[in-house]
Amino acid sequence: MPVARFNQASSFHQIKAYSQTLKGKHLSEMFAGDPKRGQALSVRTPHLFLDYSRQRVDLKTMQMLEKLADERKLGSRIKAMTTGQKINETEDRAVLHLALRDPEGKLVIPAQIEDAVVRAEAGEVKEVLSHIESFSKEIISGKRTGKNGKPIKNIVAVGIGGSYLGPEYLANSLRPFAQDGMNLRFVANVDGADFVEKTQDLDLEETLVIIVSKTFTTAETMKNATTAKEWIKTAIDRHFVAVSTAAEKVDAFGINTENMFGFWNWVGGRYSASSAVGILPLALYLGFDNAKKILDGAHWMDKHFVESPFMSNIPILSAMLDIWNINFMGFKTRALLPYSQGVGRLPAHTQQVEMESNGKRVLMDGTPVDFDTGEVVFGEPGTNGQHSFYQLIHQGTQIIPCDFIGFINPQYPLGKATAKEVTHHQELMTNFLAQADALAFGKKSDNPHKHFPGNRPSSSLLLKQLDPFTAGLLLAWTEHRAAVKGFIWGINSFDQYGVELGKILGADHRGRMLQFNDTGVINVDGLNPSTAALLTAFLKGGLPK
Numbered sequence: 001m002p003v004a005r006f007n008q009a010s011s012f013h014q015i016k017a018y019s020q021t022l023k024g025k026h027l028s029e030m031f032a033g034d035p036k037r038g039q040a041l042s043v044r045t046p047h048l049f050l051d052y053s054r055q056r057v058d059l060k061t062m063q064m065l066e067k068l069a070d071e072r073k074l075g076s077r078i079k080a081m082t083t084g085q086k087i088n089e090t091e092d093r094a095v096l097h098l099a100l101r102d103p104e105g106k107l108v109i110p111a112q113i114e115d116a117v118v119r120a121e122a123g124e125v126k127e128v129l130s131h132i133e134s135f136s137k138e139i140i141s142g143k144r145t146g147k148n149g150k151p152i153k154n155i156v157a158v159g160i161g162g163s164y165l166g167p168e169y170l171a172n173s174l175r176p177f178a179q180d181g182m183n184l185r186f187v188a189n190v191d192g193a194d195f196v197e198k199t200q201d202l203d204l205e206e207t208l209v210i211i212v213s214k215t216f217t218t219a220e221t222m223k224n225a226t227t228a229k230e231w232i233k234t235a236i237d238r239h240f241v242a243v244s245t246a247a248e249k250v251d252a253f254g255i256n257t258e259n260m261f262g263f264w265n266w267v268g269g270r271y272s273a274s275s276a277v278g279i280l281p282l283a284l285y286l287g288f289d290n291a292k293k294i295l296d297g298a299h300w301m302d303k304h305f306v307e308s309p310f311m312s313n314i315p316i317l318s319a320m321l322d323i324w325n326i327n328f329m330g331f332k333t334r335a336l337l338p339y340s341q342g343v344g345r346l347p348a349h350t351q352q353v354e355m356e357s358n359g360k361r362v363l364m365d366g367t368p369v370d371f372d373t374g375e376v377v378f379g380e381p382g383t384n385g386q387h388s389f390y391q392l393i394h395q396g397t398q399i400i401p402c403d404f405i406g407f408i409n410p411q412y413p414l415g416k417a418t419a420k421e422v423t424h425h426q427e428l429m430t431n432f433l434a435q436a437d438a439l440a441f442g443k444k445s446d447n448p449h450k451h452f453p454g455n456r457p458s459s460s461l462l463l464k465q466l467d468p469f470t471a472g473l474l475l476a477w478t479e480h481r482a483a484v485k486g487f488i489w490g491i492n493s494f495d496q497y498g499v500e501l502g503k504i505l506g507a508d509h510r511g512r513m514l515q516f517n518d519t520g521v522i523n524v525d526g527l528n529p530s531t532a533a534l535l536t537a538f539l540k541g542g543l544p545k
């Protein structure tokens with residue numbers, strides 16, 4: 001029997017009616033009326049603590065959201081994902097990134113996967129990890145060198161989108177764990193400035209280039225790959241490896257396929273950081289043992305997500321609170337605010353995971369949605385963001401729910417804790433604690449310019465420290481949060497056809513530029529006047545007159 005559309009579910013209408021009641025309540029009133037609110041609206045685990053008591057919800061709200069999740073068959077959708085069913089229906093693919101951090105098959109059990117090909121591929125995860133382990137240890141030990149016998153000290157990962165955002169977040173988070181003398185750079189933008197600035201201070205004889213492209217056809221990546229090949233010039237087999245599924249194209253490029261690290265169609269780009277896409281460069285940069293701990297942290301969150309009941313399930317609660325804010329409170333933007341310099345690239349990664357996954361206009365069956373899907377996500381590390389956009393968050397006319405992420409222990413302990421002085425990390429955490437309260441409770445003032453209305457929702461996530469395990473845990477939290485919203489809304493969070501049209505139009509312009517390079521003729525046939533003027537100005541090298 002088909003499941004009703006999201007906004008036709010009986011619990012949807014109940015929540016919609018109840019939301020009108022809470023819209024008239026201030027968080028100050030909610031806290032004053034319930035001294036146990038902080039205890040009731042929080043989740044404690046061995047590795048992280050979630051406090052969502054500053055969200056504009058109460059226990060009744062959460063019970064209604066749980067009913068909505070049940071009505072939308074969330075549990076069966078999660079099970080379908082972990083058993084390799086082809087829930088990415090538009091591309092006829094399974095979604096099994098959980099298998100990447102479960103090589104022993106304890107959560108994603110190969111025997112439960114019906115499709116024989118997918119079942120066999122899931123069994124290859126351990127083999128690829130073993131390949132990464134042996135290769136990374138050869139590089140780090142100096143057994144495998146660059147040309148002229150120089151040890152590899154620089155890793156340049158060339159990829160774009162999911163091929164770099166997640167891995168870059170992890171790499172930046174874990175700089176204190178890097179191998180002595182090892183550098184990791186990511187080249188993503190096809191703007192030549194990215195390649196030049198990331199490589200100009202590197203000794204090419206000490207550099208290993210990793211080309212990351214599933215099909216080995218991504219235009220930006222292959223342009224940068226070709227430039228890297230021209231830079232290295234010789235001994236390609238000693239300075240290039242690939243992460244891809246396209247062995248023939250890898251071989252044609254000049255990379256020995258023995259130096260190709262595979263992944264599979266059931267690994268979507270933005271969900272690929274725990275595949276060879278991320279784990280290969282991270283194993284070289286951090287050492288394989290630390291890279292494995294990233295997978296362990298992600299796997300811990302996977303188990304928590306699959307096995308925990310609703311009211312203690314952090315990814316599910318996070319997603320349902322997003323749905324509450326987007327679809328019932330009308331808040332369509334979310335700020336992700338890590339009070340950690342290391343986690344500074346998590347907002348960028350989350351932008352892709354959320355906005356590419358859930359920025360959809362049709363349901364799984366192809367019919368248009370008539371409710372909001374997706375959300376705008378942005379963020380910066382605290383305290384930088386406080387001196388940038390917090391003015392709008394505190395006093396602007398639009399309400400932006402916030403997620404604060406903090407750590408008990410710093411990565412770099414600076415300063416002394418005395419009766420007269422706080423450490424750097426204590427100073428940072430004064431802000432982590434203060435901002436959530438300032439948003440929630442505000443401050444009255446007779447001067448309207450100094451009045452803070454408060455009643456602005458937020459959640460706080462507190463972890464003990466930022467290390468490979470917790471960095472992986474946060475990665476999985478982000479992935480599952482996005483997937484749950486797609487399951488509830490009834491959209492496909494695992495395709496991204498929205499990026500295709502620009503690529504097609506770009507290929508047309510590439511053809512026109514090739515024609516100009518060959519003949520000097522500017523072909524504007526079929527272009528609208530605006531685009532024709534811009535193309536002409538660009539190719540002529542001067543602004544329109």
